[in-house]
Amino acid sequence: MKRPLATWLLFAIALAWFGFAPSAQAQTCTITTTAVAFGVYDPQATGALDGTGSVRLDCSNYGTVNVALDDGGATSYPARRMTTPSGPDLLGYQLYTDNARSIVWGDGATAATDTVNCFIGISSDGCVSTLFSLRATRTIYGRIPALQNVGIGNYSDTVRLTITF
Template sequence: MAIASSASAATVTTTVAVTATVQATCLVSATSLAFGTYAGVQVDATSTVSVTCTNTTPYNVGLDAGLATSATVTTRSLTGPAAAVLSYSLFSDTARTVNWGSTVSTDTLAGVGSGAAQALTVYGRIPASQFVTPGAYTDTITATVTF
């Protein structure tokens, strides 16, 4: 006669601690600001700076003076033929009265990250009555996010 044997199994468990530290971070991108044709009358245009920061991360976005040696953050300069200069300004409001510069807590734009892209509009203006050499004028502005 055969005897049935029972197999006995045992188990043990443990836990595995899983951790991560999320570092505050931001990403920034921007679209071009194209004024189009200027014929001595005021021209307005807009651009978008897109900022994506980790949730609850406070940030400031600054715009520098650009590449022209004569430029400041209040009066920027597009450079054209034979080093001719066409002045323009950048603002953070639709009325174009609040200058957008690069000094944190003075003339930068502040926000708080949400984890999603936040679109900030740059309002540009070339003032009237600048009779400069005809041709193409360019500048490059650097947007800096401080967080």
């Protein structure tokens, strides 16, 4: 039985494909953050104080990276707070995924929180990535609610960031 040339050609291409299939590579990322900068808080101001920061992901491969934030030094996401070493006051604040400051950036598993997916190499979901770049940058939106009776001082909190591939 004689096989047509096209059959042999397809068979050869299939062998070549399986023989030269790319190997899987583990994703690695370097994370660089810019702290959310609120400026000076006035306890008597009637409006909230907003600020922004960012997270930058430099990764080894294209693909999706999920970014989650913990609740900082608080016991829950609704109670995020900053402290000052010079006094007992706590300054409440929140971190958000959107400019409207309506979606709390958290772990996605806790009620009323969400995470962010960055597609390395593609600008989407608020992540900015230049063409053919293995870098994605995402803004973090912060807000301190108005009329909190706190003393003078430098307030801060440490929030841990977790990425999942």
